[in-house]
Amino acid sequence: MSDNFSEFVKEVRLQLEMSQEDLARELGVSFATINRWENRKTTPSRLARNQFDTFCKDMRKTGKLNRSGADNE
């Protein structure tokens, strides 16, 4: 992937049945940031992107998230 980050975030979030607020809390950012990612208003900062990737990796390792889009970006 490269362009569909927006959709990917939403896909991950819905698969985990989390609200934007829930995901924001997990990553240590504000809900507005998640909302902007999903609606193509901004792209994540270096730090935020690392945080999100690490979160996805953890969710996959614990079996809560499937492998689709595992090789993202």
Next chain:
Amino acid sequence: MSDNFSEFVKEVRLQLEMSQEDLARELGVSFATINRWENRKTTPSRLARNQFDTFCKDMRKTGKLNRSGADNE
């Protein structure tokens, strides 16, 4: 602590004998960000602060950093 974040960052960095660039690389931020923290130009974002705190905790756990300022903030 509460106000001396600037001095604390520098203290940690010097104790670990790292340059601003080194610390920046470790935290996943730019060297300019570290420089601004140390010179009171900005205070860290939520995410950056978490990253820094985690880094310090790791360094203490592995004995590379002493306990001074462990209860920072």
Next chain:
DNA sequence: TAATAGATATAACATCTGCTATAATGTGTG
């Protein structure tokens, strides 16, 4: 249907950050 609550979308503003360039300050080494 009407009303309430939760989730989401959007906007404005101030602040933080990345990037880039430039200058100043060390720190050796010849």
Next chain:
DNA sequence: CACACATTATAGCAGATGTTATATCTATTA
């Protein structure tokens, strides 16, 4: 000293973020 090199300090700009407020959507319930 003169020179090269690394580190640090500073500034401007564009983009990202936090906060707050408002609006819309979606169930759920009375």
